[in-house]
Amino acid sequence: MNRPIDKAGLRLTQIESIAQAEQLWSVMYFSHVGLMLLGSLSAAVLLNAWALSLMAVCYVSLFTLEKFVAARALSLRDPSLYSSVLVTLTLRALFYNALAVAVWSIEGDIFKMAALALLVAATINIMVFHATFRPIIACVVGPIWLGFLAIACLIFAEFGLSAETAAAFVTLLCISPYFYLALMNASDKHSQFEWTKQALNRSQRQEILGRLVAGVAHDFNNVLAVSLGNAELVKESSSEEEKQRFADEIIKAAQRGSSLASHLLTFAGQSRLEPKQHDPKDILTDFKTMVDRVLPESIRISTSVKPGISEVLVDRHQLDVALLNLAVNARDAMPDGGTLHLQVDELGVSREESHRLAHDIPQGHFVRFRVSDTGTGIPKDTLQSIFDPFFTTKGVGKGSGLGLSMVQGFAKQSNGTVFVESEINVGSTFSLLIPAVDRGMKIAENSSPPNILDKACSHVLLVEDDIAVRQLLETQITEHGHQVSVATNGDGAAAMLRGGLCPDVLVTDNVMPGSIQGLDLLSIAVDLHPNLSTIMVSGYAADAQDVLKEKKLDTSILTKPVKMAELLAAIEAKAPAKRGFRR
Template sequence: MNDDSRNLTSKVDFAKHQISVPRIVICVLISMAVLQCAVFLQHGKFGSPAEFPVPIVVGIVIGLVIAFVEHNVRASHNRLHMELAEKEKLYDTLKLSEERFLLATTRSFVWDWDIDKDTLYLSPGFAESLGYSDAELKLAMNGTTANLVHPDDIERYRQKLQAHLSNPSVGYINEHRFRTKSGQYKWFLAIGQSVVDETGRAIRFNGTTSDVSDRIDLEAKLNQIQKMEAIGTLTGGIAHDFNNLLAIIMGNLELLNDEIKDPDHKQLIKNGMDATQRGAELTRNMLSFARKSRLEPSVIDLNQLILNLKSWTERTLPATIKIETSLLAGLWPVDVDRSSTESGLLNLILNARDAMPKGGNLTIETSNVRVDEDYIEQRGEEIAPGRYVLLAVSDTGQGIAAENLENIFEPFFTTKPVGSGSGLGLSMLVGFMRQSGGTVRVYSELDVGTTFKLYFPACEHTEIVKTPSASISPKRKSDDRSTILLVDDNIQALTAYRSMLMKAGFDVVDAISGDDAYAKFMENPSVDLLLTDIVMPGDLQGTTLSNALRKIKPDLRVIYISGYAAEATVHGNGLRAKDIRLMKPFGQTDLLRAINKALSSD
């Protein structure tokens, strides 16, 4: 409270409690009446002022004294009450200020290092933020906070500190990790400045340290998203041309294989076709990591998928590895791509095999779980709260080092020897799971084992889609040659596909663009099936070509072929539910199976 406010309060207080004339008169009259009573008791009668002047004068004086005393007591009481109220107000303000300070410093801490005395003050809360008690923190520091710094950050930490102390005029700022009691690390931002003596030498070093782990985590997620977008853009850009090349190689090798009889030559051809398939798989894995692979979700029972996969993987694993399953009865169905799910699970099984060269136990479990907002917030997941089906794959192998856990989902990251793995299996898995609305968690301990947990969104539908049969016979007579309109702007691929179809007994009308195909269809509208690439030169692309031809022939069957799965959605929405899509490169068997299926559909 400043002087002006105190003076103003005093003036207001005096104005409110000035002595009033009626109060003085009352006090004087009361005093005189008391003294008159005393005169009566002494003399037996009341006296006039002339007869008894002393009681009158004394009564007036006493009355005035009483009035002034009563006034001062009342004024002092009021002032005391106001001071108490003011103190309570100041106390409440101070308490609020302390609460705000504690709130502001929940994730920020103060340090003060007396360099000459080598004493360090750390504000309360720093130890707690790392999970230590004050005594435990002193033991962990062992005299210096450098003992808490992450090994990868310690050199930069010391360099920046030394540079600042050598030249205190330059402010100190650094980000580094401190080790928590659990052995994990948190990111902190330190900002400081030194106090110098008359020679310019730093004698004290103080500042603030703030917990910035959340910001670092968000930046890491943003970098991961940008990396996936970059890989997706790069892969998508080359996928079409690369898969076209693979398709030409695959087609010509299969045609050559049909003509060659020499077993040694056929083996060479097979090696070439296997290499082509591996090249296609590499592209698919890259697209899967970038969440741009083509998925065909269907409602499936994960328990049945696991049992089917277990029945044949057991025969391929060493006898020293025992597979155990714990599958929940009444497991919720999931709506996912069956092929990608099988590939992801198989990859985890093979990784578990590699982690147990001397044998061990491999356990596959399923359960129904509910994920709430707290779980998502604590773990920073990018999934929606709700019902999920958990598939866990655990091994008793070597475990994964803590420094590698952050990188295992990166594309091309692997700890296996050269030639033993591409480093794309787990990146493909996490891309598939996120594209499906789920997520992957991993828990590992060296020399104990590793557990991968896959969270699949539970499906509301209960009808399980059965796996389609491997082959479908065409509903056409042997002498009824179906006519196929084949469209591809790549002449070499077009030639290979045409040879395959003609050898299979189909009549083929080929075209090198959508516009060319439309003109040839107008000349021969008896075409039974359109087999078309999606991205081509000209006005009519794959989907727009099919839309134009179906206006003339609504029941026209269509198969789309593409080198990049996303092209079918980017360049139009003319696909029908019964239309079929083939990803390049594909073999003759896949092509004929797709044609038979299209021609056999009602």
């Protein structure tokens, strides 16, 4: 089956190949321009060949324009400039070959050799930089063929018809077609190489996905086994004390499952973060107190903080979890004891450095949290895989392999990054970079909703497609004095609202079957009832926050599985004074 071709992506790739060939303002660019200008200046001064010099200046101008347009298109990721890039490339090639013909026309064998040297140099340049895509090859080989044809005609005009001139004429005419065929072959080889590389990448992604699915299945099966076993014991037990104990175990298993789901979302960069402004010094002080309880006495902990360090805008809980994962890994790397050093400093990464550094560090001003150990170190063949999900070198039952992948997901979602430096038998240093807040800037923080359960009777419209979850939420809400209307999807809820239903609070899922999703339903509901309070309960609501801000919807977001107290507190905080059931 033929896959659709991404024309925009293909054009950008071709533009990139042109932009990177003798890149604008690079050493190769200045060498190319310098040689051309030096040669044209020498021709003007020594031979009075000002026309030749003018052609060289025009060529250099077109060369610069070609590189500028390509670099511009690449920086803007604008494939619409593709034609402009190819046109300037073709014009530059035409001027280059016209320049070679003009050099050939000057009296003297040395200039004949110089002209042929220019054409050979162009041939080498094309082989090195442009033997990839057929449109580019056609743009540069066509002018070269015209240059060889022009020189062949000049030879024929000067020496007339003879066996030698005929042989030279045929040879020059055949050079470009042969060269073109060679480039086509190189292009095909390049395409095969790219296809093989993509196939390898797909295979590696499938392998990682397979390991991810297997790990998730294993961990969730454990959660389900505990939940199912204790639920069966609850049914069989006649002792209220035992039933309570078994119920507590079910709750703990559900919380472990929720934690695993949270780690998966963080790894995928899809968890819902609640960033606030924090002082890194306070973070490190509190974290050292916490990690003191986790690490054995055989591991000595030291800390250092740069004076006057900038604050960070970060989800404090997720940052603590990420640092704790790094500290636990450091502990496991030092089974016989050692030193764990926690350091916080600042790091500025310029645009040039972000491209140069090997750790995919974005441009910006960061606060760097460093966790260093004096442990066994990480082998080089393992370094490339340590952030993969469910990859672990620990024994069975000693780790899920989600810790470092969660750290990486959290770092990227926070617009930062994480990387590691390690040496065998010396130790490892993990660096977690979080964007710094500009000095003097104060971020407004949202106040927490009041935790009140006054049991004021409110009318709640509950929208949930999963029957078990819907029944559970309906029972929890009605048991605490509220009236509930139920819809199984967004389409049904929208029809109820348009039909005259006017609830006090709308509680809806995000992703549902049907044409109307949770975010769409919120917009419809608020348009119909501007004073309606809204709550979204979803297991995947990370992308909803930005949409809600864009639509200016004052909606509370609760993450599944939601605790009953949190749901009821949100309803009570959102609900107006007692109004009862209204249609």
